[in-house]
Amino acid sequence: MPINKIQFQRGLSLPDHFAEYGSEAQCKAALEKMRWPDGFICPDCGETEYTVVQRGELKLWQCRSCRKQTSLTAGTIFESTRLPLTIWFLGIYHLTQPKNNVSALELKRLPCVNYKSAWRLKHKLMQVMDEREDKRVLNDRAEVDDAYLGGVHPGKAGRGAHGKVPFVIAVQTSEEDHRPWYVRLDPVSGFTKKALIQWAEKPLRSWPTWM
Numbered sequence: 605m606p607i608n609k610i611q612f613q614r615g616l617s618l619p620d621h622f623a624e625y626g627s628e629a630q631c632k633a634a635l636e637k638m639r640w641p642d643g644f645i646c647p648d649c650g651e652t653e654y655t656v657v658q659r660g661e662l663k664l665w666q667c668r669s670c671r672k673q674t675s676l677t678a679g680t681i682f683e684s685t686r687l688p689l690t691i692w693f694l695g696i697y698h699l700t701q702p703k704n705n706v707s708a709l710e711l712k713r714l715p716c717v718n719y720k721s722a723w724r725l726k727h728k729l730m731q732v733m734d735e736r737e738d739k740r741v742l743n744d745r746a747e748v749d750d751a752y753l754g755g756v757h758p759g760k761a762g763r764g765a766h767g768k769v770p771f772v773i774a775v776q777t778s779e780e781d782h783r784p785w786y787v788r789l790d791p792v793s794g795f796t797k798k799a800l801i802q803w804a805e806k807p808l809r810s811w812p813t814w815m
């Protein structure tokens with residue numbers, strides 16, 4: 605099980621991050637591409653024809669069919685935020701790039717963020733990551749292993765150790781060089797055939813639609 609490789613996965617460097625998402629305009633363009641990869645789709649009726657309405661700084665997409673006006677961030681976690689997107693993106697960078705978790709205190713070092721907003725930003729992002737991870741379905745090539753987390757230390761090692769929670773680890777790896785892409789960690793009731801079949805129904809079925 606190539607779990608170790610995950611720790612050495614090459615990430616985006618901080619200068620790379622700033623080159624790509626350093627300005628508000630770059631973040632907006634990136635968000636638009638993530639949200640509507642094939643062009644605007646009205647969240648209400650699915651229409652793709654629109655006109656742009658500019659209200660001061662705010663750009664609105666007005667649906668040609670139902671006339672609903674949608675902003676880039678409407679219905680996303682960035683909606684009604686007072687923080688610039690560059691800060692959100694930097695927060696996402698800090699939470700996802702290093703392999704060890706980042707504290708709200710570290711996020712506070714981001715420009716123009718106080719502790720309260722840093723804490724909120726971190727928790728909002730983690731909530732979204734949790735929800736997304738829960739929906740993550742691994743594609744054809746997945747490597748699966750069992751593991752225990754927690755437990756009394758020093759204790760009995762391995763299966764059956766007291767207080768340890770059984771987990772299934774599934775890693776989706778690339779076809780060519782088996783590089784790890786995604787990891788899922790799911791607690792299971794035990795490593796019985798029944799529990800594992802029940803578990804496998806969730807992450808191994810097919811690709812989901814993300815957004």
Ligand SMILES: [Zn+2]
Pocket residue numbers: 646647648649650651667668669670671672
């Ligand atoms: Zn519409």
